[in-house]
Amino acid sequence: MTESSSPHISTPRITVLGVQPGDPPFRIVEIDGEVVGEATSVTDVLLAAAAVGIKVHDLDDPGAVRWVGGGKFTWRSH
Known part of the structure; x- marks a missing residue:
């Protein structure tokens, strides 16, 4: 068998960290892995990705975007 018994876990190129005050x-x-800027909305995330040539087709795809501290609808502190 040429396949590994462990599944491949991809690391998304885009990470959006938790809400900052x-x-x-x-x-x-x-x-x-490099900080590219701040986002106040999903649009800002898409613009940052486009600026480096990344096309995001699905913001819910964990292989495309990693959301830390809340999903794509979390833009305010709890």
Whole structure:
């Protein structure tokens, strides 16, 4: 058998960290492990990805985007 018995877990290129306090609150966006900026909405995440040539087809795909501290609808502190 040439296949591994353990499943392959891909690491998404985009990581959106938890909500940070501010006016407005924001989330830090990392691409390929590097901080690329702040986002106050999903649009900002998509723009950051597009700026480095990444097309995101599904924001709910854990292989495309890793959401830390809440999903794509979390933009305010609890």
